[in-house]
Amino acid sequence: MTDPVTDRVGTSSPGEAPEVLLDLLERMWLIRAFEEKVSELYARGRIKGLLHLGIGQEGVAVGAIGQLADDDLVFAGHRPHAHALAKGADPGRLLAEIAGRTTGYCGGHGGSMHIAAPEVGFVTATGVVAGNIPLALGAAFASVVNGAQRLGVAFFGDGAGQTGAFHESLNIASLWNLPMIFVCENNGYAEFTPLAAHTRIERLASHAATYGIPSTTVDGNDVLAVRDAVGRAVDHARSGGGPSFVEALTYRLRGHYEGDPAKYRELSELADWKAKDPIARFAASLRDAGLIDADGRQTLAIEQAARARVQIASEEALNAPVPGPDDLVQHVFAG
Numbered sequence: 464m465t466d467p468v469t470d471r472v473g474t475s476s477p478g479e480a481p482e483v484l485l486d487l488l489e490r491m492w493l494i495r496a497f498e499e500k501v502s503e504l505y506a507r508g509r510i511k512g513l514l515h516l517g518i519g520q521e522g523v524a525v526g527a528i529g530q531l532a533d534d535d536l537v538f539a540g541h542r543p544h545a546h547a548l549a550k551g552a553d554p555g556r557l558l559a560e561i562a563g564r565t566t567g568y569c570g571g572h573g574g575s576m577h578i579a580a581p582e583v584g585f586v587t588a589t590g591v592v593a594g595n596i597p598l599a600l601g602a603a604f605a606s607v608v609n610g611a612q613r614l615g616v617a618f619f620g621d622g623a624g625q626t627g628a629f630h631e632s633l634n635i636a637s638l639w640n641l642p643m644i645f646v647c648e649n650n651g652y653a654e655f656t657p658l659a660a661h662t663r664i665e666r667l668a669s670h671a672a673t674y675g676i677p678s679t680t681v682d683g684n685d686v687l688a689v690r691d692a693v694g695r696a697v698d699h700a701r702s703g704g705g706p707s708f709v710e711a712l713t714y715r716l717r718g719h720y721e722g723d724p725a726k727y728r729e730l731s732e733l734a735d736w737k738a739k740d741p742i743a744r745f746a747a748s749l750r751d752a753g754l755i756d757a758d759g760r761q762t763l764a765i766e767q768a769a770r771a772r773v774q775i776a777s778e779e780a781l782n783a784p785v786p787g788p789d790d791l792v793q794h795v796f797a798g
């Protein structure tokens with residue numbers, strides 16, 4: 464990652480061990496099965512509140528987070544389930560949190576948008592768009608102050624790229640040469656607003672050059688392309704090179720929130736992106752490479768295993784108690 468900016472859209476490079484490739488497929492399936500279950504529970508009224516799913520964007524979280532060490536620190540936004548799972552969060556505790564149960568990661572106080580699972584290095588999600596970026600910056604700064612090797616990694620969208628917090632964080636990360644990775648999931652929309660209506664800058668990665676930060680833009684629906692780009696960013700940071708910026712071009716296959724009628728986009732656009740589904744594409748490439756059987760049985764087994772695991776997780780979660788009146792004052796600072 465020595466070029467300040469590349470305007471090419473990077474694609475995947477081969478050469479990973481078969482077990483690594485299968486693991487990537489399994490992780491993407493776990494996330495897909497998890498979010499489809501959450502969607503179903505939401506439709507049945509078993510989960511309340513506002514819910515943002517990242518179905519279709521799994522390649523970014525899985526490709527990127529697979530390159531991190533256990534103690535690297537991840538900060539996500541309002542669409543955070545994939546990042547938490549990819550960092551190693553337990554599906555049962557995560558689902559319990561989303562369903563507001565006491566067994567959830569935050570005792571049911573956080574819900575979908577405020578998950579924190581620091582024990583696996585998933586420090587927090589946030590409903591404040593771009594709010595996680597300066598937090599990741601702080602983690603990277605703390606790492607330098609403490610002489611640690613850990614990286615601060617922020618996942619955010621194209622909409623977050625129009626905020627002051629984003630630009631200030633790029634500036635400070637560059638100025639102080641912090642071990643930080645900015646991962647922009649450019650899915651072409653901020654809520655209901657297409658990219659061209661919220662910025663004239665087509666590639667969010669071009670902002671990085673302004674601050675002297677190396678960047679690359681990759682196909683975010685190609686898990687190996689993301690893995691490759693983030694792997695280089697990790698090496699760059701660990702060798703003292705400072706921050707990097709990876710822009711992953713992707714698409715959310717669901718609405719902005721569950722229940723969004725999504726009238727702002729054409730069905731043909733959705734169909735085009737469904738054809739580029741990161742899981743189906745990756746499974747097909749593994750079949751082409753002869754790493755899984757051609758008749759699809761192995762892929763189906765991976766999908767079924769993921770769904771079975773999520774089913775158990777959801778039963779455990781929904782059988783857990785909801786917080787009672789006494790829990791209301793737990794973890795509340797009353798100075």
Ligand SMILES: Cc1ncc(C[n+]2csc(CCOP(=O)(O)OP(=O)(O)O)c2C)c(N)n1
Pocket residue numbers: 541542590591592593619620621622623624650652653654719
């Ligand atoms: C500071 C702040 N402003 C506005 C909002 C309302 N809001 C929620 S999501 C969103 C769009 C975010 O778009 P993007 O960063 O591209 O993420 P995506 O939803 O595409 O994953 C906005 C404006 C918010 N949550 N926080």
Ligand SMILES: [Mg+2]
Pocket residue numbers: 620621622648649650651652653654
């Ligand atoms: Mg977006």
